[in-house]
Amino acid sequence: MYLTLLGLNHNSAPIDIREQFAIQEDQYNGLYLAILSKDVSECCIISTCNRVEFYIFTDDDVSKETFLEIIEDAMSVDKNKLAEHSYHKSGREAIEHIFSVASGLDSLVVGEPQVLGQVKDAFQRAKDNFAISTFMLHLQDYTLKIAKKVRTDTGICNNPVSVSYAAVELAKKIFDNLKSASALIIGAGEMCELAIKHFITSEIGSIVITNRTYEKAVNLASEYNARAIEFDKFTEALEEVDIVISSTGADHFIITHDRMASIMNTRKxxxxxxxxxxxxxxxDPEIAKIDNIYLYDIDDLKQIVESNKKNREKEAKKAQEIIDVAINKFYKSVEVMKINPVLKDVKDFFISTKDNELKKYLEKNKIENEDEIAKLDTFMSSVINKQLHNLFTNIKTNVDSKKIHTLADAAKIIFNQEEIDNGEK
Amino acid sequence: MFISYALMVYILAFMNILLRVFISSKIAVILAVLFSLIGLGLNIHEIAIRYVLIGDLQSSTLFDFSIFLSIAFNLTFLFLFYRYKKIVIGLFLIPFSIIFTAVSMFAPMADFPSTVYSLWRFGHLPFVILGSTFFIASFISSIMYLIQDNNLRLKRFGKIYKIFPSLDTLNNINTICMRVGFYFFTIGSILGFLWIVQIAEVNELSWFKSLQFILSSYPSFFIIKITFSMITCIYFAILILIKTKYGLPPKKLAMFTVIGFFSVILTYIGVGVSL
Structure with missing residues (x-):
């Protein structure tokens, strides 16, 4: 079995190309049917805003040209355009790639958490379309397991790398539980909306929104279940709230030092x-000097984000080490999976031989006592099981051995000849 | 024998706290708490053995005093961890358990001049010691608060910023330690007074004379310790009162805790040395 990948992402293709290859929810069924009709045993498609990737399991190795033809037929897209902006990986490289994608190492923002959910959804969708079975399910289990290990054993997801998320994380270092905190949002622009989204994800207690154009504040408030207040009343709200996010187009300070000092007295x-x-x-940056006020501007937040990005890059090296070890384990587990049906046949053969020989022995010696028959059967089964257990363990342990060149090498490993020799000595 | 085991498990607990704080090992949290509980069990076992052998809790020897202190710091850590799930506080409390368990290994077991056998005396020491350890925890959390406040104010996001809890949590730890410390200390003091009254009755003295009699039988450092413990308790009582009545801001509370506690301790050491 061969695993092959063809895909394009934010590194290989600009957004206008990625848009052309983006897959809509209603297209998956037809796509899976079309791909599986081309001598493909199993298939999984991962489509997010930054990538479209096709993973296929086949009996033979699939070249980039053949893969492009499969996708051209299935999606009715320009093969040459896809060839120009796509990457093709097979075997070890393909496995490493999917592990990296799920772990967030291949994301635009290294360590971003959403991609794991998207990979999980992609496998589920493939399962719903009957496009995956034994090998791809095994790959799914491994991929999700490794991605979780990378996230827990390294600090790749620990530090926020977006300005609004960094703001929320900072808030958590002041107020332990945002559920009992309230936020005042001054402005109704994109940055404010992003901050509202992050605060809602962190289950903030309540949000108050104000804007010079009151209608905009009302619209935004209704969208996020918040409360809107008129702009000239926001200083009253300052007496109550715990967090303030301000992003207006004003050309002067809307909160001055003296005003804030008096508000802090009211707030105790x-x-x-x-x-x-x-x-x-x-x-007014001077208000940072007032006790119990923690003031951050956009440059402070950007500085945090940049430092966090560097930390994540350091952690990415640790994550790569985890993935390298996982690939070897995955390979071995696939080899064991491949050999399992053979081992089952061997076991069945031994059991049927035992049954035949036992039957002959019982007839020859005219043994009819059921207890005696059961004892003999148990004895012979236990001998077979013990022998086969040792043999199968040796086979599974050395399934990916590079030392086997001849049948004699294989026999030595399977029957553990070194141990036998040592035993005889 | 059991003390050396207790010392070992406290060191293991501390090492696991370090592992949790510095390399985020999740299993280390469970192990740290487990080792702390074992250490607690071993320390209690030591006191129980002494009770069985002597038939009395010789609570005024340096040995018992050290063991009680070790237990109290451990209990304070376990209580705060149970309530706030912040293992980092153990980084500053468990070392005290290690130190006092180590001290108990070399401490003399001989009692100070004997006093009247009294149940009040057995209650007095644990409560006063627990009260003191909660005051120390309050002091530690206040220092942590001021450091974290400084980090947030100066925008320094280093290792300490990451491992220390939020300002909110540190303020809550400070407040609760102050309150619990005050309650324990007050109960301990009342029990101590009842003990004095009992001695007074036995010796047919007034309670004041009885207090003089007890104090005269103790070494001078012990009397200074008692005096300054009382001053600390009164200081914290005033802080609690101001906070409850006028709503002291968290940073001011932390500052007053540190300044007050520090000056009391410094004066205590100063008086101790001069004597």
Whole structure:
């Protein structure tokens, strides 16, 4: 069995090309049928906003040209365009690739968490379309297991690498439980919306939104189950909330030092986390000097993100080591899977031989006592099981051995001749 | 024999806390708590053996005092871990258990001049010691709060920033340690007073004379310790009162805890040395 991959991603193709090859939900069924009709045993398609990849198991090795033809027929796309922007990998390289994808090593943002869910969904979709069985299911189990191991054993996902997510993580270092915290969002732009999404994911207690154009605040609030207030009332909200995110287009400070100092007195100096992502800044930087105020601007957050990206790259090296070990284990497990049916046949052969010989022996010696027959059967079965267990263990342990060149080499390993020789001595 | 085992398991608990904090090993959390519990069991076992052998809890020897301190720091860690699930606090509490268990290995078991056998005395020491360890935990969490506050303010996101809990959690630990410490210390003091009253009744003295009698039978460092423990307790009582009545901001509470505790300890050491 051969595993082959053909795909394109953010490194190999620009967005306009990726858009052309993006697969819609209603296309999968037809695609799987078309691919499986081309001497392909099993197939899995992974399609996300940054990649489209086809993994196939076949009896023979599949060249890039053949794979391109399969996809051209199945998707009715321009083969030459796909050839120009795609990559083709087989065997070890293909396995390494899927492990890297699921672990987030091949993502645009290294270590991003969503890709594991997308890979899981892709395997499930392939299963629903009856496109995968023994080998691909085994690959799925291994891939998900390795991806989880990479995420738990390395710090690849630990540090946020987007500005809005970094803001939420910082908030968690001030307020342990965001469920009991409240946030005031000043502005209704894209950055504010992203921050709202991250806060909602972190189950923040409540969100208040304000904007110069009140309707925009109301629209955004209704979309995210938040409360909108008029812009001239936001200083009153400052007395209550725990987190403030500001991103307006104002050309002057909307919160000044003196105003904030008086608000902090009203708040009884309850900690306040302020993120100013506006350029020019909305908040007077002098207010950072007031006790219990933690003020961050866009440059501070970008600095955190850059430092976190470097940390993730360091962790990616550790992740690669885990993947290298996993590939060897996966290969061995596939070889064991391949040999299992043969071992089962061998065992069946031994059992049928035992049954025949036992039958002859019982007839020859006219043994009819059931207890005696059962004892003989148990004895012979136990001898066979013991012998076969040792042989099968030797075979499975050395299934990928590079030392076997002749049948004699194989026999030495299977019957563990070194041990036998040592025993005789 | 059991003390050396206790010392070993406390060291193992500390090593597992280090593993958890610095290389995020998940199993290390379970092992750290498990070793702490075993250490606790071994320390309690040591006290039980002494009770069985002597028929009395000789709670005024340096040996017993060290064992009780070791137990108290361990219990404080276990309580805070159970409540806040932040193993990092153990990094600063378990070393005390290690030190006091080690001290108990070399400490004399001979009692100070004997006093009247009293149940109040047995209750007095554990409560006062537990109260003191909670005050120390409050002091530690306050220092952690100020460091973390500084990290957030100066935008320093190094290892310490990552391993320390949120400001909210540190403030909660500080507050609860202060309160629990105060309750234990107050109960311990009341039990101590009842003990004095009992001695007074036995010796047909006034309770004040009885207190003088007890204090005169102890070494001077012990009396200084008692005095400064009382001052610490009163200081924390004032802090709790201000926080409850006027709502002291978390940073100010942490600062007052550190300044107050530090000055009390420094004065204690100063007086101790001068004597």
């Amino acid at each position: 100096h309850k900690p306040l986390f302020i993120i100013d992502i506006a350029v020019p800044r909305d908040i």
